[in-house]
Amino acid sequence: MAILIDENTRVLVQGITGREGRRRTKLMVEYGTKVVAGVTPGRGGQEVHGVPVFDTVKEAWDALGPFDASAIFVPAPLVKEAALEAIEAGVKLLLLVPDRVPLHDVLVISEFAKEYGAKFIGPNVLGVLSPGKAVLGMIGGRAENARKWFRPGPVGVASRSGGMTSAISYYITQAGYGESTIVHVGGDAVVGMPLPEVVKLFQEDPETEAIAMFGEIGTTQEERVADLVEQGVVTKPIVAYIGGKGAKKGTRFSHAGAIVEGTRGSWESKVTRLREVGVHVVESVTDIPKKIKEILG
Structure with missing residues (x-):
């Protein structure tokens, strides 16, 4: 199995005739989506x-x-209209690709999605890829790269960084493992499906044996993952790397959602909380596959 998408997922592309829509549709079609x-x-x-x-x-x-x-590739000011149209028609999973979507629009989409029983990933997101099955969005860039870099396997990948989503998954493949599903949750402060929600889906997936997570400063997504582990909701091993160790308070690190205010969302608070509950927090991204090998053998 996989989470969110597989070879049977029927996909709609909104904004398909634009430059990005055309390019990413080519990737998705050639990959087999x-x-x-x-x-x-x-x-x-x-x-x-x-x-x-x-x-x-x-x-x-x-x-x-x-x-x-539905994968939405329209300009940021038009994302809300496109998302509401898809949700109202009956689509239950949306990928909001653009960055700079107004926060108020994201909140409106969130409330509308709850009303209709729908979910969305993003905004400011690369997408989701279930190796050998389907890709929603643009992970891999080209179909041949996606086939080469990512292979089916037992590790679920959840990340707040688009670039690190691909990098971590590539390292896992090179280490001889593979991925059940690769999920970039999005880089904004408010996203539709944050890390805790994705981690819970991996917990429920019988093919996922371990979870690799890239977190970073800002928001409380990683602390909420720790809460799920402490509560016994998530029992599968998690290997995590947290970016932004050297960032100063009030300074944005990498993404719009990566900013520390006071002690909330700091690197120290995330690492401390995750380690308290037994999450394997590594010092380097390249240590993730090494730790996974220790866990899975």
């Missing part, structure tokens, strides 16, 4: 890499739906 339809208002009747384009999500749904997931 079941991309069923695309939407760009005013471009209905076109095709992008063999995928039919419709003017609205409803038109696409009526013609070829239902869809399990």
